[in-house]
Amino acid sequence: MLKGLLYTHFVSVILFLLIYMIKTFLLLTNKKEALVKFTKIVKVPEMIISVLFLATGVYLLMQFGLTNLLLIKIVVVLLSIPIAIVGFKKSNKILALISFLMIFSAFGLGEVNKKKMAKQNVDPAIADTKNPNYDITKHGEAVFTAYCQRCHGTGGTNGPGGLVLTVTTTDRATKLDRVINGTNLMAGFKDVLNPQEIEAVVTYVETLKK
Numbered sequence: 230m231l232k233g234l235l236y237t238h239f240v241s242v243i244l245f246l247l248i249y250m251i252k253t254f255l256l257l258t259n260k261k262e263a264l265v266k267f268t269k270i271v272k273v274p275e276m277i278i279s280v281l282f283l284a285t286g287v288y289l290l291m292q293f294g295l296t297n298l299l300l301i302k303i304v305v306v307l308l309s310i311p312i313a314i315v316g317f318k319k320s321n322k323i324l325a326l327i328s329f330l331m332i333f334s335a336f337g338l339g340e341v342n343k344k345k346m347a348k349q350n351v352d353p354a355i356a357d358t359k360n361p362n363y364d365i366t367k368h369g370e371a372v373f374t375a376y377c378q379r380c381h382g383t384g385g386t387n388g389p390g391g392l393v394l395t396v397t398t399t400d401r402a403t404k405l406d407r408v409i410n411g412t413n414l415m416a417g418f419k420d421v422l423n424p425q426e427i428e429a430v431v432t433y434v435e436t437l438k439k
């Protein structure tokens with residue numbers, strides 16, 4: 230379900246930006262009639278898209294938690310709304326352009342937010358491969374708790390559907406690739422985790438399969 234929500238959010242953001250971009254372009258190029266026509270055509274779809282975008286955004290926020298960058302992004306988007314409304318109502322190009330740039334930069338921040346992931350603490354005793362008691366699954370579990378649990382839940386059991394790792398059908402090699410390079414909605418961990426940590430966490434994820 231979470232996966233579906235993430236897609237819905239992503240697609241509604243793209244559509245929202247697209248409509249917004251066309252409107253701003255029409256305003257800036259003095260295509261008044263076209264702007265009125267376009268605004269009329271997209272009125273209902275735009276409303277649906279905005280609701281989807283906000284509702285999924287709020288839900289995802291509750292799931293993933295708030296980071297500083299995300300907070301800035303939300304403030305920028307909220308501030309841009311009144312500027313946009315006034316800008317289009319008064320056909321004020323400068324205001325329209327400002328609000329457009331604000332929304333676009335917020336989108337850029339969102340992408341940065343997705344890619345940036347801080348190094349977390351994993352107990353060095355568990356991570357020490359030279360220790361005769363080194364257990365790769367335990368190491369993987371510790372890495373999982375530190376990096377993956379917030380999205381995949383304890384033991385990979387989060388939510389009905391999308392992110393559940395216990396019912397996955399992919400093989401080890403695919404999982405390894407997903408963790409290293411990411412998949413469309415999950416950023417890759419190649420810059421955050423070292424190869425041993427990646428091996429360990431995938432070994433652990435393999436044990437979750439029911």
Ligand code: HEC
Nearest residue numbers: 232376377380397398399404407408412413414415418430
């Ligand atoms: C920001 C949230 C998030 C974090 C953190 C995260 N994942 Fe994911 N993960 C996802 C999402 C969303 C998907 C589904 C992506 C898709 O298919 O588009 C996914 C997919 C996967 C898959 C593919 C499952 C399959 O069977 O195809 C694996 C394996 C996986 N994650 C492992 C991990 C591991 C291991 C970590 C920690 C190192 C991790 N994830 C951290 C969100 C996250």
